[in-house]
Amino acid sequence: MLANLLKNRRAFAGVWFALLLFPLVSVAAPRIEHWTTPQGVPVYFVRSDSLPMVDVRLLFDAGSARDGATPGLAQLTGSLLSEGADGQSAETLARGFEDVGAQFSAGVSQDSAYLSLRSLSDKARLASALDGLARILRAPDFPEDAFVRERDRQLLAIRARAQSPGEVADEAFMSALFGTHPYAHPVDGNAVSVGALTRDQVRAFHQRHYTTGTALIALVGALDRVQAEALAERLAGSLPKGEALPALPPVLPLDTSRRIDVPFPAQQASILIGQPGIARLDPDYFPLYVGNHILGGSGFSSRLVSTIREERGLAYSVYSYFMPMRQAGPFQMGMQTKLAQGEMAIGLLEADLKRFIAEGPSEEELAHARKNILGGFALRLDSNRKLVENIAAIGYLGLPLDYLDRYRDRVAAVTREDIKRAFAKHLRPETMVTVVVGGPQATEQGDAQGKQP
Numbered sequence: 001m002l003a004n005l006l007k008n009r010r011a012f013a014g015v016w017f018a019l020l021l022f023p024l025v026s027v028a029a030p031r032i033e034h035w036t037t038p039q040g041v042p043v044y045f046v047r048s049d050s051l052p053m054v055d056v057r058l059l060f061d062a063g064s065a066r067d068g069a070t071p072g073l074a075q076l077t078g079s080l081l082s083e084g085a086d087g088q089s090a091e092t093l094a095r096g097f098e099d100v101g102a103q104f105s106a107g108v109s110q111d112s113a114y115l116s117l118r119s120l121s122d123k124a125r126l127a128s129a130l131d132g133l134a135r136i137l138r139a140p141d142f143p144e145d146a147f148v149r150e151r152d153r154q155l156l157a158i159r160a161r162a163q164s165p166g167e168v169a170d171e172a173f174m175s176a177l178f179g180t181h182p183y184a185h186p187v188d189g190n191a192v193s194v195g196a197l198t199r200d201q202v203r204a205f206h207q208r209h210y211t212t213g214t215a216l217i218a219l220v221g222a223l224d225r226v227q228a229e230a231l232a233e234r235l236a237g238s239l240p241k242g243e244a245l246p247a248l249p250p251v252l253p254l255d256t257s258r259r260i261d262v263p264f265p266a267q268q269a270s271i272l273i274g275q276p277g278i279a280r281l282d283p284d285y286f287p288l289y290v291g292n293h294i295l296g297g298s299g300f301s302s303r304l305v306s307t308i309r310e311e312r313g314l315a316y317s318v319y320s321y322f323m324p325m326r327q328a329g330p331f332q333m334g335m336q337t338k339l340a341q342g343e344m345a346i347g348l349l350e351a352d353l354k355r356f357i358a359e360g361p362s363e364e365e366l367a368h369a370r371k372n373i374l375g376g377f378a379l380r381l382d383s384n385r386k387l388v389e390n391i392a393a394i395g396y397l398g399l400p401l402d403y404l405d406r407y408r409d410r411v412a413a414v415t416r417e418d419i420k421r422a423f424a425k426h427l428r429p430e431t432m433v434t435v436v437v438g439g440p441q442a443t444e445q446g447d448a449q450g451k452q453p
Contacts, residue, residue, distance in 0.1 A: 029402075029404030029405045029407070030046045030048070030387065030404065031046065031047075032044055032045070032046055032391055032394070032401045032404070033045045033046070033047075033225065033228075034395070034401060035229070037217075037229075037232050037233050037236040037237075038233065038236075039212045039233070039236040039237060039239065039241070040212050040213070040236075041212050041215045041216065041217055041232070041235075041236040041239070042216050042217070042395055043216075043217045043218075043219065043228070043229075043232040044216070044217070044218045044219070044391045044392065044394065044395040045218075045219045045220070045223075045225070045228045045232075045391075046219070046220045046387060046388075046391055047221075047222075047223060047224065047225075047228075048220050048221055048222065048384055048387070049222045051221075051222065051384065052120055052121045052122065052222050053118065053119070053120060053121060053221050053222060053384060054118070054119050054120075054121050054126055054219070054220075054221030054222060054223060054231075055116070055117070055118050055219070055220045055221055055384045055385055055387075055388040056116065056117040056118075056119075056130075056133070056217070056218070056219055056231070056235070056388070057114060057115070057116045057117075057217075057218040057219075057388045057389060057392045058114065058115045058116075058137070058215060058216065058217055058218075058235065059112045059113070059114050059215070059216045059218070059392050059395075059396045060112060060113045060114070060115075060209060060210050060214050060215050060216075061111075061112060061209060061214035061244070061245050062074055062077070062078070062108070062112065062113035062205070062209035062210055062214060063108055063109050063110050063111045063112045063113055063187075064108060064109070064110050064182070064185065064186075064187040064188075064189075065110050065111060065182035065183060065248055066182070066205075066209055066245065067182065067185070067189065068182075070189075070193055070196075070197060070201060071185040071186070071189035071190055071193040071194070072154060072158075072186075072187075072188050072189020072190065072193050072194040072197065073189070073193075073197060073201060073202070073205050074108050074113060074187070074205065074209070075108045075154060075187050075188045075189065076147075076150060076151060076154055076189075076194065076197055076202060077108075077113075077202050077205045077206050077209075078106055078107065078108040078113045079106075079108075079150045079153075079154070080140065080142050080146055080147060080150055080202060081106055081115070081136050081140045081206075082094075082104065082106065082136055082140075083140075083141075083142070083143060083146035083150065084140070084141040084142070084143045084146060085135045085136045085138070085139055085140045085141055086135040086138060086139040086141070087139075087141070088135060090146065093132055093135065093136070096128065096129075096131070096132045097117075097129060097132055099128070100119065100120070100124075100125040100128045100129050101119070101120055101125065102117060102118060102119040102120075102125070102128075102129035102132070103116075103117070103118040103119075104116065104117050104132070104133065104136075108187055109187060110182075110183055110187060110325060111325050111326045111396075112396060113209075113210075114392070115133065115136065115137070116388075117129055117130070117133050118384075118385065121221060121222040121223065130231065130234060130235070133235065133238075134234065134235060134238040135238075137210070137235060137238040137239055138238040138239070140206065142199055142202055142203055142206075144199065147199050147202065151194060151195075151197060154188050154189070154194050155191060155194055155195060157188055158186075158188055158189065158190060158191050158194060159191065161186070161188075165264045165266045165268070165270040165336075165437045165438060166270050166336075166437075168262055168264060168270070168437050169262070169270040169271070169272050169334075169435050169436075169437040170272065171186055172260055172262055172435045172437070173272040173274065173330070173332070173433060173435045174186070174330065176258055176260060176433045176435065177254070177274065177275060177276055177330055177433055178251060178276070179252075181249060181251055181252075181327075182248060182249075183251065183325070183327070183329070207240065208242070208245075209245070210239065210240075211239055211240050211241060211242020211243070212236060212239045212240070212241050212242055213241070213242035213243040213244045213245075214242060214244060214245060215236070215239055216392065216395050216396050217232045217235060217236065218388050218389075218391045218392035218395060219231065219232065219388070220384045220387045220388040220391065221384060247326075248326060248327050249327070250327055250328070251276045251327045251328040252276075253275070253276060253428075253431070254275050254276065254428075254431040254432075254433065255431060256431055257430060257431055257432055257433070257434075258432075258433045258434070259433075259434045259436075260433070260434070260435045260436070261436045261439065262435065262436070262437040262438075263438075263439060263440050264437045264438050264439070266339075266437070266438045267338070267339065267438075268336045268337060268338055268339065268438055269336065269337055269338070269339050269341075269342035269345075269436050269437065269438035269439065270334075270336050270435075270436070270437040270438060271334060271335050271336070271337065271342060271345060271346060271349070271434070271435070271436050272332055272333070272334045272433075272434070272435045273332070273333045273334070273346065273349055273350065273353075273432050273433070273434045273435075274330055274331045274332040274333060274432060274433060275330075275331055275427065275428065275431060275432050275433060276328045276329070276330060276331070277322045277323070277324065277328055277329055277330055277331035277426060277427075278322060278324050278328055278329070278426055279324055279325065279326060279327050279328050279329070280324035280325060280326065280329075280397045280399075281397065281398060281399070282324065282328075282426075284422040284425065284426060285324060286410045286411060286413075286414055286418075287414050287418040287419045287421070287422035287423075288322050288419075288422050288423065288426065289322065289411075290366070290369055290370070290373065290411060290414040290419060291356070291360075291361065291414075291419035291422065291423055292320055292321060292322055293369045293372065293373060294356075294361045294365045294366070294368075294369050294419075295320050295352070295353070295356050296318065296319045296320025296321070296333060297319065297320060297321055298369065298372060301368065301372070302318075302319075302320075303352055303356065303365075304318045304319065304320060304333065304335075304349065304352055305317075305318055307348055307352050308335060308337075308345065308348060308349070312344075312348065314335075314337045314338075314341050314344065314345050314348070315335045315336060315337045315345065317335065317336075318333075318334070318335035318349075319333070319334055319335070320332065320333040320334075320353075326397065331426075331427060333349050333353065335349070339438055339439050342436055342438070342439075346434060346436070350429060350432075353427070353429055354429050356423060357420075357423045357424050357427055357429065358424075359420070360416045360417070360419050360420030360423070361416055361419055362416075363416060366414070366415075366416055366419070370411060370412060370414075373411050374408060374411060374412070390404070
């Protein structure tokens with residue numbers, strides 16, 4: 001069933017944004033061509049004749065940040081798109097893709113929803129696969145039985161999330177960071193909101209958020225420009241006309257520290273510390289990315305691993321990351337450790353972050369980070385699938401078309417002073433949220449952040 005391809009949890013959130021957090025390509029970057037269809041849909045295209053394949057990715061401004069007062073609505077809508085369309089059942093749609101060797105998938109994050117198709121470039125096979133995708137774009141049926149089934153599956157996933165200390169910590173952390181901002185709630189919503197959703201709400205969400213005004217098309221494969229234009233126009237012509245949505249509100253910075261302890265029957269404490277970070281178009285993206293690679297983003301070679309694992313033996317894994325989104329996404333440090341060691345671990349995480357902000361990295365650490373990042377380029381765009389995901393993100397985020405060409409130079413140009421300045425500008429240790437899940441007592445210290453608009 002295609003529905004199985006549509007399942008995701010908060011772990012998926014921002015995944016295509018994360019692609020742009022990692023190194024890209026060590027050889028000449030592919031040339032991205034860009035135009036707009038007569039229907040007003042932007043298109044990003046890379047010709048790749050190495051395989052007789054075509055990869056298509058459509059992005060829509062239909063992520064969970066558009067849920068409004070009904071958390072989980074975007075996720076449920078996305079999961080239902082292929083459960084019957086234009087009079088064809090889910091089984092018929094799935095068989096149509098399978099018969100020509102095509103693969104379809106879809107998903108939802110905070111900022112967007114996507115539909116992806118991979119097909120052979122053979123004219124007849126590609127035409128058949130595109131016909132199935134066009135049906136899904138043009139007229140999803142949202143049948144009653146599928147609506148009930150997918151809503152129940154989403155509720156089951158929400159209940160399962162409550163049994164995972166890591167998921168419980170993540171939900172409390174995002175809520176504390178973002179307050180009333182649309183980024184605050186999980187992609188799949190909560191039991192109360194999802195349980196009350198109706199088919200009419202799904203239809204209305206689809207009509208507003210899956211239109212020519214909210215769409216973007218990315219193409220990679222064995223097509224020439226004329227063929228790519230015809231393909232994009234066919235897909236854009238399957239969409240209802242619509243207008244762009246207003247921008248999401250900005251994320252407000254925290255104005256004080258906050259500590260949240262959540263009781264949970266576990267032998268370990270799940271610890272998260274952080275605050276809102278940056279939007280993806282922030283000019284300090286590269287200094288923060290390279291700097292975080294040193295702090296906690298490079299696995300066993302990071303400072304946090306050295307302090308927490310190697311020197312103290314408090315945890316097997318510890319990390320930090322920025323997750324830039326259209327608006328400021330989270331900066332987060334995280335780990336699990338024995339309950340009795342939780343306070344020590346928190347103190348060490350806080351001390352390492354303060355030291356890094358104050359001193360920055362050493363020249364040796366920076367040189368190692370550059371080498372590590374640049375050395376991994378070849379693995380990051382080694383398939384058309386990865387390439388189409390990246391160029392879709394470039395278009396959706398408004399990054400320049402030469403982003404891939406300039407990536408190596410931008411990483412290599414980062415200095416110790418750049419990192420120290422950017423970390424001091426964007427991170428304030430005195431206004432961090434700390435979430436600890438585990439132990440018998442629920443407590444909360446500190447005040448909530450300033451209200452979001």
